[in-house]
Amino acid sequence: MAAEDYRICSFTGLKIHKPTEDLIKWNTVTAILFLALGGLMGFLIALTRWPSVHYLSLQNYYRYLTLHGIDALLLWIIFFEIGLVYFTSAVLLNTRTVIPWAGWTGYALMLVGAVFVNFVVFAGKADVMFTSYVPLQADAVYYLGIIIFAVGALTCYGHFFANIIQAKRDGAYKHSLPLGSFGLAAACIIAVLTLAHGAVIMIPVFFWSMGLIHYIDPGTYRLIFWGLGHPSQQINVCAMVSVWYMISAFTVGGKPVNEKLSRTAFVLYIFFINVASEHHLLVDPIFSNWHKIINTSYMMHLAVFASMVHAFAVPASVEVALRNQGYTRGLFEWLKKAPWSNPAFSAMALSMVLFGFLGGITGVIFGTEQYNIIRHNTFAIPGHFHGTVVGGTTLAFMGFTYLLIPYIFRRELVMQGMAKWQPYVYGIGVAILSISMMSAGSFGVPRRHYDITFSGAPFSFTFDPAIDMFMSMVGIGGILAAIGGVMFILVAMGSIMYGKRLAS
Amino acid sequence: MAIKEPERIWWKPYTRDEKIWVAVSLLWMFTSFVFMPVYHFAGSQNPPYETYRVSPEEFDKLVEAMIEKYKVGEENGMPVVHPDPDEPVFIRASMWQWYPVVELEKGKTYKIHLSSMDIQHGFSILPINMNFMVLPNYDYVLTLTPTTEGEYYIVCNEFCGMGHHMMVGKLYVK
Amino acid sequence: MTDEKHRESEEEPIPAWQLFYDNIFLLFFFGIAIPTLVYTVWGLMEIVQIPQLPIAP
Ligand code: HEM
Ligand SMILES: [Cu+2]
Ligand SMILES: [Cu+2]
Numbered sequence: 001m002a003a004e005d006y007r008i009c010s011f012t013g014l015k016i017h018k019p020t021e022d023l024i025k026w027n028t029v030t031a032i033l034f035l036a037l038g039g040l041m042g043f044l045i046a047l048t049r050w051p052s053v054h055y056l057s058l059q060n061y062y063r064y065l066t067l068h069g070i071d072a073l074l075l076w077i078i079f080f081e082i083g084l085v086y087f088t089s090a091v092l093l094n095t096r097t098v099i100p101w102a103g104w105t106g107y108a109l110m111l112v113g114a115v116f117v118n119f120v121v122f123a124g125k126a127d128v129m130f131t132s133y134v135p136l137q138a139d140a141v142y143y144l145g146i147i148i149f150a151v152g153a154l155t156c157y158g159h160f161f162a163n164i165i166q167a168k169r170d171g172a173y174k175h176s177l178p179l180g181s182f183g184l185a186a187a188c189i190i191a192v193l194t195l196a197h198g199a200v201i202m203i204p205v206f207f208w209s210m211g212l213i214h215y216i217d218p219g220t221y222r223l224i225f226w227g228l229g230h231p232s233q234q235i236n237v238c239a240m241v242s243v244w245y246m247i248s249a250f251t252v253g254g255k256p257v258n259e260k261l262s263r264t265a266f267v268l269y270i271f272f273i274n275v276a277s278e279h280h281l282l283v284d285p286i287f288s289n290w291h292k293i294i295n296t297s298y299m300m301h302l303a304v305f306a307s308m309v310h311a312f313a314v315p316a317s318v319e320v321a322l323r324n325q326g327y328t329r330g331l332f333e334w335l336k337k338a339p340w341s342n343p344a345f346s347a348m349a350l351s352m353v354l355f356g357f358l359g360g361i362t363g364v365i366f367g368t369e370q371y372n373i374i375r376h377n378t379f380a381i382p383g384h385f386h387g388t389v390v391g392g393t394t395l396a397f398m399g400f401t402y403l404l405i406p407y408i409f410r411r412e413l414v415m416q417g418m419a420k421w422q423p424y425v426y427g428i429g430v431a432i433l434s435i436s437m438m439s440a441g442s443f444g445v446p447r448r449h450y451d452i453t454f455s456g457a458p459f460s461f462t463f464d465p466a467i468d469m470f471m472s473m474v475g476i477g478g479i480l481a482a483i484g485g486v487m488f489i490l491v492a493m494g495s496i497m498y499g500k501r502l503a504s
Numbered sequence: 505m506a507i508k509e510p511e512r513i514w515w516k517p518y519t520r521d522e523k524i525w526v527a528v529s530l531l532w533m534f535t536s537f538v539f540m541p542v543y544h545f546a547g548s549q550n551p552p553y554e555t556y557r558v559s560p561e562e563f564d565k566l567v568e569a570m571i572e573k574y575k576v577g578e579e580n581g582m583p584v585v586h587p588d589p590d591e592p593v594f595i596r597a598s599m600w601q602w603y604p605v606v607e608l609e610k611g612k613t614y615k616i617h618l619s620s621m622d623i624q625h626g627f628s629i630l631p632i633n634m635n636f637m638v639l640p641n642y643d644y645v646l647t648l649t650p651t652t653e654g655e656y657y658i659v660c661n662e663f664c665g666m667g668h669h670m671m672v673g674k675l676y677v678k
Numbered sequence: 679m680t681d682e683k684h685r686e687s688e689e690e691p692i693p694a695w696q697l698f699y700d701n702i703f704l705l706f707f708f709g710i711a712i713p714t715l716v717y718t719v720w721g722l723m724e725i726v727q728i729p730q731l732p733i734a735p
């Protein structure tokens with residue numbers, strides 16, 4: 001490998017390989033564009049669930065809701081994670097991406113799949129929500145798009161393993177991966193599990209949509225679909241926790257206080273977190289009590305324990321680092337002196353709070369059989385995962401973008417004043433959104449529902465009047481989150497396109 | 505650092521702070537770990553259930569037979585049935601209705617059969633907010649004992665097409 | 679290089695657990711096997727065992 005293909009990053013001292021840099025750039029920019037599209041859809045559906053606004057038409061509400069799930073959850077998150085794959089398996093190890101053409105092939109497949117899916121949903125041929133529960137049927141192109149996207153994603157996640165094998169051969173690391181890379185290794189392992197389940201179910205469903213197979217069992221579909229759908233959220237958790245550790249290291253020089261503890265937590269994720277898929281099936285007819293209890297209680301709580309460990313280890317790494325910098329007065333001087341106006345840092349901190357308090361705790365609660373029965377498919381469920389994947393993962397990734405802009409894009413942040421506020425505006429918006437969704441859900445307000453006044457129905461149920469306030473707050477939180485989202489897109493895309501070039 | 509390879513041996517004993525945190529977390533985890541199974545048997549939060557395979561045609565026949573035998577009236581064009589407590593009760597989901605309207609007696613125990621004629625639906629009893637999935641080709645048999653008199657509504661809470669928001673049924677406990 | 683290798687062999691051995699955690703492919707194996715067996719395979723076994731409704735006409 002020619003030496004001129006590398007440069008040394010002036011901020012981090014990392015050795016960066018040109019093809020790796022390009023792959024990270026393209027995946028990240030694509031991710032941000034899909035976040036913009038998904039966020040716009042989120043804004044419109046939030047306005048629709050605000051009863052006095054009720055913005056979208058019946059059809060568009062379900063269509064845009066389907067797109068919101070796909071663009072925000074699937075495309076933004078996975079494209080960004082592929083960027084992280086290269087960052088942690090090549091950049092952090094000061095080594096190269098071994099098969100750049102595979103990276104580009106994977107990227108192209110993902111993009112083609114993503115375009116297919118968006119196109120077919122916009123065209124009105126797949127109003128099925130991203131869960132596409134059979135026998136509700138979408139156009140064959142929809143499933144084809146998902147399959148192509150998944151093949152591309154598998155290629156890219158798989159690249160992680162190729163990179164680390166080569167890196168070890170090249171002596172880029174001796175025994176242990178850096179913790180940031182180890183977390184992504186966990187993510188990539190789970191990705192393989194996830195995409196294998198995806199293949200098992202989506203390929204038959206594709207044939208079914210073309211009329212080549214006549215019957216897909218809805219119970220089997222739900223089992224395997226959630227073997228895809230839930231662990232893919234655990235990919236996000238692993239990637240997010242890795243990002244926390246990395247942001248802590250890059251912004252304040254934080255060091256995991258105990259590698260053993262942090263790594264154990266990731267290992268517990270790898271082994272046990274995925275069976276929590278079951279919590280989607282707790283009120284299904286199909287599975288026995290024991291299948292439900294073992295999978296959700298016994299196994300999952302080992303993973304919950306792991307999250308508790310990270311919740312300790314990441315702040316501890318920040319505290320130790322800041323105390324070493326001399327902020328030792330009292331218990332909390334380090335906390336006051338933390339770089340709260342650095343958007344990468346504040347995004348990480350807020351991400352931890354939102355993920356832990358809004359997403360994590362409610363996830364554990366709603367994941368019990370007793371609670372699930374009074375929350376399943378209510379508005380409380382999107383309330384929960386707007387704490388995890390929107391307040392947690394998305395905000396952490398936003399924070400990491402603020403680091404990628406100087407390190408990888410080699411641009412200075414534009415509009416720094418706005419960037420400073422962005423994590424707070426977005427974080428508060430998401431918090432309001434999430435809390436009000438959960439509150440409305442506790443009265444039984446259904447999710448994915450166009451009209452909770454039930455106009456046109458044979459019987460009409462009237463909810464407790466308290467929900468009016470909560471549903472309006474959904475709109476207000478949605479507006480605030482959307483403003484925070486727009487601020488992010490402006491700063492990120494503005495910097496990438498027009499930021500001052502930084503010398504390398 | 506999380507961005508560098510750690511020292512050669514990092515498998516080291518925990519410090520005191522870490523031990524305390526791990527102990528507290530383990531304790532919390534262990535509590536929830538036993539709580540759910542224990543409460544499954546001790547509390548009667550989740551109704552006992554059985555599951556069978558049934559085709560939409562078979563299920564439809566069972567629904568019609570029940571209506572024939574136990575129909576007591578009509579409401580908004582929908583038959584109202586009042587089955588005997590030891591007889592099975594069938595509620596049919598389809599795009600976009602819950603059929604028929606059922607009257608149950610307070611304090612009696614019923615076997616409620618739920619199945620769908622077409623796609624998946626969500627059986628949400630309001631205002632008490634209990635939720636179950638209803639799938640085609642599966643019969644979900646819940647053992648329920650209503651304890652409070654009143655009118656209840658069944659709202660569909662799984663997306664089932666453009667009429668989803670109009671899928672509301674009714675249930676009486678007398 | 680050889681010097682360094684030599685030095686390493688004289689240091690204390692790496693603990694077994696650390697070796698296990700460093701073995702990404704062993705973790706990979708368990709990470710796939712556990713959920714596949716406990717969740718997926720067990721779930722499929724339950725699905726195929728669901729009986730016909732005895733009172734069906
Ligand atoms: C501007 C920010 C956002 C707003 C205002 C917003 C708003 C909403 C609302 C109101 C719903 C509920 C729809 C319903 O059931 O009626 C929803 C659903 C959802 N949101 Fe968001 N959201 C935002 C960002 C995100 C992001 C960044 C992600 C993913 C990372 C995301 C993932 C989802 C998913 C997966 C659903 C469920 C879709 C479904 O039920 O099929 N959202 N969002
Ligand atoms: Cu329905
Ligand atoms: Cu519905």
